[in-house]
Amino acid sequence: MIGTYFKERMITINKDKYYILKHKNGKCYLIPLTIKKSKCKKRKKTCLKKSKCTKCQQKCLKKCLKTCKKKSLKDYKKIAIEVPKPQGVKNVPTHIHFYLHKSFTKEQENRIRRGISLLLDRWYTHHNQKWDGGTNAGTSELAACTDRYATKKFKPVWAKSSVPNAIAATNLAMNQFTQLIRDNGFKKSPPAIIDPRSSTTIYAPTASTKRRVPLSLQINPKQLDSQALTDLKLSGSMFHAWLHRAGWTDPKVTSYFISECPMCIMRNLNSKQPAFPDSGNYKFFD
Numbered sequence: 387m388i389g390t391y392f393k394e395r396m397i398t399i400n401k402d403k404y405y406i407l408k409h410k411n412g413k414c415y416l417i418p419l420t421i422k423k424s425k426c427k428k429r430k431k432t433c434l435k436k437s438k439c440t441k442c443q444q445k446c447l448k449k450c451l452k453t454c455k456k457k458s459l460k461d462y463k464k465i466a467i468e469v470p471k472p473q474g475v476k477n478v479p480t481h482i483h484f485y486l487h488k489s490f491t492k493e494q495e496n497r498i499r500r501g502i503s504l505l506l507d508r509w510y511t512h513h514n515q516k517w518d519g520g521t522n523a524g525t526s527e528l529a530a531c532t533d534r535y536a537t538k539k540f541k542p543v544w545a546k547s548s549v550p551n552a553i554a555a556t557n558l559a560m561n562q563f564t565q566l567i568r569d570n571g572f573k574k575s576p577p578a579i580i581d582p583r584s585s586t587t588i589y590a591p592t593a594s595t596k597r598r599v600p601l602s603l604q605i606n607p608k609q610l611d612s613q614a615l616t617d618l619k620l621s622g623s624m625f626h627a628w629l630h631r632a633g634w635t636d637p638k639v640t641s642y643f644i645s646e647c648p649m650c651i652m653r654n655l656n657s658k659q660p661a662f663p664d665s666g667n668y669k670f671f672d
């Protein structure tokens with residue numbers, strides 16, 4: 387299904403909104419890319435010549451196109467990563483999929499794959515430990531580690547009720563990660579795009595909703611080549627970015643959930659040591 391999009395030009399406006407650009411009778415039309423059939427009735431055709439793009443703060447849609455139309459799927463390679471099946475979690479897809487920009491080298495691709503797989507392992511282990519042989523009341527090592535250090539901003543932007551502590555926040559984050567994995571694997575969210583970026587390490591904007599959020603990332607290829615960014619630090623940096631996709635916000639410093647939970651992953655769930663200050667880890671967060 388995704389493959390057919392290669393024939394048309396796909397663009398993105400405002401990060402998460404994807405559109406297909408079509409030509410008909412000398413006019414250009416944008417068709418919002420929605421994957422689920424039930425949404426088809428909402429498809430709207432917009433003539434570029436007539437309409438203003440409200441999604442881009444009233445700027446002309448043509449202007450948007452100029453900056454966005456580089457994003458043709460021809461520039462991307464589709465990769466699939468196997469998803470392990472944790473106990474007590476139903477409806478898990480066999481794979482998640484990404485469109486990886488072709489400018490990444492094979493070595494860089496392998497590092498990205500390893501970072502994602504390490505995170506999926508962490509997610510898998512968390513759920514198994516929480517399932518605790520069927521009680522579903524266990525505390526995972528990740529939650530226990532985070533609980534020792536995180537004291538601030540447990541609540542994601544979409545949550546209506548408060549989140550009492552770091553254990554509850556970790557459980558909520560991992561459940562939301564399950565949602566993101568399902569939406570990706572069952573093609574309910576827009577394609578997850580991995581683009582290069584020239585600064586920092588790994589960036590993703592904070593998502594305001596729970597559903598259909600793509601696991602898109604921007605990754606600095608230079609950092610992938612650097613030995614300072616170990617596999618553990620890479621997966622922690624990626625997890626920080628995906629916590630933004632899951633709705634958590636910065637600051638990316640000591641005591642805050644969005645920092646402490648990924649830093650536990652970076653320390654392989656070990657305790658903090660004075661010789662290795664937090665700043666050596668959160669410098670890899672965006």
Ligand SMILES: [Zn+2]
Pocket residue numbers: 626630635636638671672
């Ligand atoms: Zn951040």
